[in-house]
Amino acid sequence: MRRVFVNLLVPFVLGLLMAVPGHTSSLRAEPRPTAYVDPFIGTDGTGHTFPGPGMPFGMVQPGPDNADSGWAFTSGYQYRAPLILGFSQTRASGTGIPELGDVLLQPSQTRRTEFASPYDKASEVATPGYYAVYLSDNQVRVELTAGVRTALHRYTFDAPGRVYVLVDLQHGLTFRTDAQPVLAERSGLTADGVEGVMRRSNWTSRTVAFSVRFDHPVVESTTLPPRPGDAAPRYLLAFDLGAGRELNVRVGLSTVDVEGARANRDAVSGRDFDGVRRGAVAAWDDLLGRIEIAADNTRKRIFYTALYHAFLHPSTISDVDGRWRGPHGEVLRADGGERYSTLSLWDTFRAAHPLYTLLVPERVDDFVLSLLDHADAMGRLPKWPIWGGETGTMIGEPALPVIADAWAKGFRGFDGERALAAMIRTSTVDAIPVFPGDHALSTWSLFDRFGYYPFDLAGGEAVSRTLEAGIGDDATARMAAGLARSDLAGRFSSRAGAWRSLVDPETRLARGRDSTGGWREPFDPLTPTSPLNNPGDYTEANAWQYSWTPALHDPDGLVEAMGGPTGFRTMLDRFFFELPSLEGWTYLGQEAMIGQYAHGNEPSHHIAWLYAHTDAPERGHQLVARIARDFYRDTPDGIIGNEDAGQLSAWYVFATLGFYPVTPASGTYVAGLPLVDHAVLRVPGREPLTIRRTGAGDRLLNLTLDGRPQAPTSLPHSHLVQGGALLFEAGREP
Structure with missing residues (x-):
């Protein structure tokens, strides 16, 4: 309706x-742009998004949890789940591993022993900055909104008098079966709420300080029996509402201590629920309004929801006083600006971080400073940090291209020499496993000994790890060159070419080699492998999908290795149009496939854009339009594949605008054709950029900025941020 x-x-x-x-x-x-955002998009199936409210890049995202474990519930929510366990205050959007879900609250009209409740689906509402639902058994309407560090709940009960709220400190989103919360320091009741500090161990070890305050005093409290293996308490609190039916709650969180949680809780002091909600809507309208597009309503809903999802993370991790807890548990302080975590870097270095440089430049320096502060504490740059802790998840060193990309685009709010030093340490010192048996971390002593990762010694994912090492080495080389360190630039640029040693001359695909130089036998380039079914040479992909990875830093070299422009086009045509889609292996989401192209996972995201390097660029333009049309919808199941903290959405935003950061650290984009005829980018501090598509057909004939020709395979970011009129002239293929 x-x-x-x-x-x-x-x-x-x-x-x-x-x-x-x-x-x-x-x-x-x-x-207003928020009128087009539907937070339910991506909540049904593999998207793993959530409908709860949050501020752009905020610390807290309160929302409903239907379950506390399982791959389907990494954000706590699935659209068709029948029960709501309660409403926790933190989560990550679209990830492949569950984490956070801290401090669950569940209101009820009556005292109950089972707190999960069915809910009226028709009552469920989600818009930017607001969520509401009616709990049928618990006889209460729940409304949620959020500031940057504060979650606000408003409960309206069916009847006045005594009501109850469960405060579950044991709850968390987890994939582990052992004990999750471990109580540390202090936790206890106050006259009007609960405060304390927890240590939690799941995907990473982290500290959660919390301060929960109700607008009515607690008149009765019961400490419920703990679940097996849990040390944190669960409280059932009672409140007398008198003749009223409304109970309001404020929750502040911190990585540091209770004092920080209180200060964060009161950062919106003096603003009631509706005032905070209006502030959230205004913040989202301001940010989403930086792009206007001419499109039908369906496409606008998909586009602005994608932009919304892209701006949920990274998440603020520093308190209002600048303090935050680092990866080893030390308390650090940001001297000005914010610090951020929930950085799904293996995913987001590809398109999400380049999108931030284009649309939210005021955040980029602090994103990089967050990486550098982490490196100071850990001795190396992070891979996948959340809530300030390191998970060690995924391969390569994806923080490297994020830093080099920012530097290449002129961001100077961080010390370049400090950044380069952190990049070199990360690129030369063997990583220490975050958990026993973790083989995916960089082992440079092995890599430098052989010039690649031998599959018989690396432990798994050897080809993918070798190819992604090149992305990081190229980024370090570009950063060194930008700082006039030609010796270092040459060293890392040379090592970035290690991928060539794995190109099988017969198939022209990247193939595993052992420590004697022998090729992997037998070799089936269509068989996918992942950390879930190793031993294997590829990360969540097969040889066909991963062999395009060098284009992320050396597209010209890859064109040459695949037989020159004609051979390159032939390989692309075979990849998309001649090979069968994967059958019987659902990890990649086979429903999101075109031939061997798997849009449900990041290694494929740049491949359609590579047709720009061939004599048939229109095939890439057609494929981009097809991917956007077939794999993005304005329905709860409208995101096919994990959203991954904004990466899938960032791809769609760039596709709509008509260009994509194929080689992020280069500071350039590859042009295609916009999916709309007219768009305007208005970023504070910059001149507006107007994008227009003219002509009929699906081949880019001319690309100009204020009448000046632009190279489609190397469109400079520095030109776009000066503003002007970017004109894409389309026509028929020759």
Whole structure:
């Protein structure tokens, strides 16, 4: 019903505005961007997003949890799940491993022993900065909103009088079966709530300080029996509402201590629930409004929801006073600015971080400083940090291209020499496993000995690890060159070419080699492997999917290795149009496949754009449009594959605009064709950039910025941020 109403209303309003004399721009007649955002997109199936509220890049994201474990519930929520366990305050959007889900609250009209409740699906509402639902058994309407570090709950019960709230400190989103929360320091009741500090161990070890305050005093409390293996308490609190039916809650969290949680909780002091909600909506409208597109309502819903998802993370980790807890448990302080965590770097270095440099430049320096502070504490740059702790997840060193990308695009709010030193340490010193048996970390002593990772010594994923080492080495070389360190630039640029030693001359695909130089036998380039079914040479992919990885730093070299421009196009055509899709292996999401292209996972994301390096660029343009059309929808199952903290959404945003950061650390983009005829980027401090597509057809004939020709395979970021008119002229293929 909500969508039907919007679809009817928008054209009516636009018609009235167009009738006003002097009104000429349909872009200016648009409703607020938040009117097009549907947080339910991606909540059904593999997207793993959540419908709860949050601020852009905020610390807290309160929301409903339907379960506390399982791959389907990494954000705590699935659209069709029948029960709500309660409402926790933190989560990660679209990840492949569950984490966070701290401090669960569950209200009830009556005292209960089972707190999970069915809910009225028709009552469920989600918009940027707001979520609401009615719990049928618990007889209460729950509303949620959020500031940057503060979660606000408003409960409206069916009847006045005594009501109850479960405060479950044992709850967390987990994939482990052993004890999760371990109580440390202090925890206990106050006159109007609960405060304390927990140590938790799941994906990473972390500290959670919390301060929960109700707007009515606690009149009765019961400490519930602990679940097996858990040390943290669960409280059932009672409140007398008198003749009223409403109970309000504020929750502040911190990685440091209770004092920090209190200060964060009170950072929105003096603003009631509705005021905080209005502030969240205004913040989202301001940020999402940096792009206007001319498109139908369906495409706008997909686009602005993608932009919304892309701006949920990285998450603020520093308190209002600048303190935050680092990866070894030490308390650090940010001297100005913010510090961030929830950095899914293996995913987001590809498109999400380049999108931040384009649309939220005011955050980029602090993103990099967060990486550098982490490196100071850990001795190396992070791979996948969350809540300040390191998970050690995924391969390669994906922080390296994020830093080099920022430097290449002119960001100077961090010390370049400090950054280069951290990049060199990360690229030369063997990583210490975060958990026993972790073979995916960089072992440079092995890599430098052989010039690649031998599959008989590396422990798994040897080809993928070798190829991704090149991405990091190239980034370090570019950073060194930017600082006039030609010796270091040459050293790492040379090592970045290690991928060539794994190119099988017969198949032109990347193939495993052992410590004697022998090829992997037998070799089936269609067989996918992953950490879940090793031994194998590839990370969540097969030889066909991973062999395009060198294009992320050396596209010209890859073109040459695959037989020159003609051979390169032939390989791309075979990849997309001649090979069968994967059968019987659902890890990649086979429903999101075109031939061997798997859009549900990141190693494929740049491949369609590589047709720009061939004599048939229109095939890439057609594929990008097909991927955007077939694999993104404005429905709860509208994200095929894990959203991965914004990466899948960032791909869609770039595709809509008509260019993509194939080689992120280069500071350039590869141009295709926009999916809309008109878009405008308005970023504070920059001149507007107007994007137009003209002509019929699906081949890019000319690309100009204010009339100046631009190279489609190397569109400079520095040109785009100066603003102007970026014109894509399309036509038919010759």
